[in-house]
């Protein structure tokens with residue numbers, strides 16, 4: 001089976017996906033009988049589009065050496081299309097959106113569905129704010145909408161909820177879905193102030209220059225909202241109660257440590273109730289994670305308690321989820 005792909009976003013995740021498609025080409029052919037042909041690649045500066053397929057090795061070389069697709073030389077035509085034009089005009093089986101988080105992207109996904117394309121994304125806001133419309137449109141067009149990478153990167157919590165626990169009713173999900181806040185809190189446990197820990201996170205590229213989405217709890221709340229939508233039914237983001245870690249003081253950390261506890265940004269998801277807040281948890285608890293580890297404790301009526309732990313970020317890990325989603329979409333699993 002030949003599968004054509006339109007790849008929107010050529011940053012860490014986009015390049016990670018391209019690298020997997022390139023390096024594991026023989027594995028995909030052998031295991032699934034699938035060959036991938038990437039017919040367009042876009043970053044914020046340009047779209048490279050060739051129905052015959054783009055040389056991924058060269059694309060990676062251009063982006064990594066020159067920084068932008070607009071600098072590509074003469075091999076391919078360079079287009080200046082908006083993402084919605086890419087979704088509409090580039091003939092592909094799968095439209096992949098791995099661009100910077102942006103609620104507007106919901107329009108691109110809708111357009112791709114209208115054109116009969118499957119959509120695979122790691123971009124959270126469209127799902128957080130337009131889940132119902134997107135899911136309905138995909139169902140109406142008979143295409144797949146897949147977004148495993150939006151929560152816990154390569155750790156397959158969405159697939160587990162959507163496809164494994166078919167006969168179960170979820171009671172609750174409790175977990176840690178943001179590695180940046182875990183890093184900052186862990187550094188504070190070693191004696192740093194919040195500001196010092198945040199600076200360290202920024203210097204290591206763990207926190208963004210504008211860290212608010214992470215430290216104020218929005219990123220974890222986005223993921224918790226997506227999990228609520230999948231496990232129960234769509235919930236308005238306005239109903240999610242969010243408290244970040246920006247007001248945590250060294251004395252809060254010290255007090256927790258005295259009783260063998262640590263503070264972590266915990267998301268608790270129950271039907272119609274989503275809360276994200278810093279909470280004390282025992283150092284020996286499964287919720288006391290470190291580094292970029294994410295963890296989820298899923299409780300359901302039949303399966304009981306399931307614990308899922310894995311990396312919540314990373315290029316390879318996120319590419320794992322995106323590539324799995326592409327394969328599931330085209331195999332209509």
Ligand SMILES: NC(=O)c1ccc[n+]([C@@H]2O[C@H](COP(=O)([O-])OP(=O)(O)OC[C@H]3O[C@@H](n4cnc5c(N)ncnc54)[C@H](OP(=O)(O)O)[C@@H]3O)[C@@H](O)[C@H]2O)c1
Nearest residue numbers: 009010011012013043044098099100101122123313314318
């Ligand atoms: N990194 C992770 O571990 C991880 C894990 C899970 C989910 N995610 C999500 O995955 C997405 C991508 O993350 P990332 O780390 O790859 O980010 P990134 O390195 O900043 O890459 C974002 C890419 O999107 C492109 N882009 C932005 N706006 C665009 C537009 N309007 N049209 C076309 N391209 C556009 C950027 O273009 P330029 O290259 O020209 O700037 C860049 O190539 C984000 O939504 C993120 O939240 C990331």
